[in-house]
Amino acid sequence: MENKTTNIAAKAKTTRLHSIKKNVFGWILFAPFALLLYFFILRPQVIGIIYSLFDLVGFTPTSFVGFDNYVNVFTNSDFLKILTNTLKYVFWSLLIGYPLPVIMAIMLNEIVRGQSFFRVSVYIPTIVPTIAASLIWFFMYYPDQAGLLNAFLSLFGVEPFTWLQNENYTILLIVISCTWKGAGGTTILFLASLTSINQELYEAAIVDGAGFLARVKNITLPQISSMLVLGFVQQVISVFQIIEQPMTMTGGGPDGASMSMAYWAYKEGFEGFRIGNSLAISTITFTILILMTLFYFKLNKKLEENV
């Protein structure tokens, strides 16, 4: 009897030891990720928000100034223009870049012959490095005879067009280049979820006499609705933070016509050395995006409740 209790006690002791060992061992293995997450994502995010309330000399905060940096940004004559530009990027990318992958994926799923050829060809621009893609399009839009589009126009005797240098079209043209680079990858994602749609749904619709577009509207799109919503939100969030493309293609020009919020924050920080303003701009962007994300979660919950 006595022997048994000591046995249980010993066993409990070993399990406890085992669980301590498991915890310590687990967190040691997790430590590298935790440290990097802290130093390169969480800490910078928080520091950025806190320092945006300070006056900074170089990178050192000197005195608390409340919302002074924000007032600077909001009263800057460029603020409204740049915010509008950023929304223009989002608008054009939703109009052009959002439906295209869905359409291409539906078509790729539909065709039989040469499917793998088309799938690979559609994907190819995705593997071109972002900066190379931007520069390829920069040269396509080159404002003189050297540009592909102007060379093409010259075949018909049309004078060279200014393309990116025209402030009315510059954002639209940048968005087209982004779509060229990004659509293929998204298409393949949509294709994967299209192939998992139950074929019987279509057969039933055919029996009911539904036409092609009716089937797309009533079966295809609802079946991939969660991906459609997620893709929409992700696109809004990523395009709202667009920076590399205007930076490499136009430098924000002509006359600030393609300047985005993220690029403005970058310029204020790294070229103007007005760190406080830069942080305030980023924090404003961050807040807008967080609100959008929360809105998405609410929307998503509603969608799930309805299903």
Place this chain on the structure above:
Amino acid sequence: MAKYEKKVGIISAVELKKPKYKAIYWSMYAFLILCVFVNLFPTIWIMLSGFKEVKEIYSVPPTLFPSEMSFSKLFEVWSQLKLGRNYLNSLFIVLGDVAFAIVVNALGGYVISKIKPKGTQLVFAIVVWTMLMPSAGRTVPIYMQIVDFPLIHVNMTNTYLPMWLMAGANCFNLLMFKNFFDSISISLVEAAKIDGATDIGVFWKILLPLSVPIITYVGINAAQGAWGAFFWPNIVIEDQNMIPMATKLYKMKSEAYTLDKQFLALIFSIIPSLLVFMIFQKQIMGGINVGGVKG
């Protein structure tokens, strides 16, 4: 011909015999052929124009093919621009990024999936939230840390460390690993242990071989991303001998090199990505399906 029988999709095989659906079906081909043309032509045009002399680039009427295709021009431009140096620099960034992306995120994913120490749920929630968080606002504070890292006060400018470390802090990759490890049954591990395998033995003989697909997928993605990475190297690396290929392209644009040289440099920057894609095409296209379904 059974191979080409239509089995899936909105239009059924029977309907394809009707003229209306035939028209829809073939107009899809027409649209896709147009897409393929738009997808491929810009890059092909850049490549062909790279072989032209500047005068020919400006010729009226424009030409598509260069008057002479001399491959010696490739070598000339390569050595004149010292692209070998930039290739090597990019390769360093790629290797470090891949190592960090795989080792750090795999360890993290393994802990959350299989070891599950106390507090796992909280950490997991933080990781998911962080992934959804917009990255706006981190750039300047991260740069402050690169110049003067907290606690240890090291200046990491003109090193590749910032890029490598940031590749390790990737919540998406961690979740990919976690999902993958979740799908490996614990009983497999226990069975091996009963057979007398040690922890290390289990890792090398069971987990590692099973994880090859996910390691390949994350590795290729990290490599492609690192090869094209432009933003951080442009900020962190000032030493001209250390700049990678992507930054070189940007510098060439602002330093007004002749167009043909810029064109060829662009092609040189695409070739490695294209080679990797051709070699790992199956894993890249297949791996995306895995990610699409799980993520």
